Amino acid sequence: MKSKKNIVFLGMMGSGKSSIGKIVSKELKLDFYDIDNIIEKHLKMKISEIFSKKGENFFRNLEEKITIKSLESSNGVISLGGGGFINEKIKREVITNNFSFWLNWSNATLLNRIKNSHKRPIAFCSSDKELVELIEKRKKIYSDADFEINCNKLSKNEIVKKI
Secondary structure (H helix, E strand, O other), X not given: OOOOOOEEEEOOOXXXXXXXXXXXXXXXOOEEEEHHHHHHHHHOOXXXXXXXXXXXXXXXXXXXXXXXXXXXXXXXXXXXXXXXXXXXXXXXXXXXXXXXXXXEOOHHHHHHXXXXXOOXXXXXXXXXXXXXXXXXXXXXXXXXXXXXXXXXXXXXXXXXXXX
C-alpha cells in the first residue's frame, strides 16, 4: 500500500490555507507549496488577471495540471486554491494519496473576509447571497476531506495545534 505523501489544506478563499500551511510546514520542517502562487509565477500574472484576460476555464485547466503535478511530485504541505478540491481529478488525488485538512469557518466570517476583495475574482462580482450559496455548495464538497478543523474562535496557533 502506498503511504500518503502531502498535507493538503483546502477551504474557501479567505479560510487561511496559505497562512496556516506556512506555519505547519515550518513546524514539520517540510516545504510549502501554494498552488495559486505557483500559477501566478508560472504565468507572471495575478489570479484576478488570469480570470479577466484568459477566463475561468483556462484557469481551471491550468490549476488542474499544476495541482496534480505538485501533489504527485511533492512531499510537503500544499495549499489548494479555493476551487481546487471541486475538480474531481484533484479531489481523487488528494483523498487517495494525501492527508487533507478542511479549514472550516462560519459563513459570516468567510463573507466578511472575502467580499469586496479584488484579489478574489469570483468574490468581487458576486452578491452576499451568491457568496453564501457558493460557500454552502463548496462546504458539501470540502466535507470529504480527511479532517475538518472548525476554526471559529481559534487563533492561528490553536488551529495549528489541532492539526
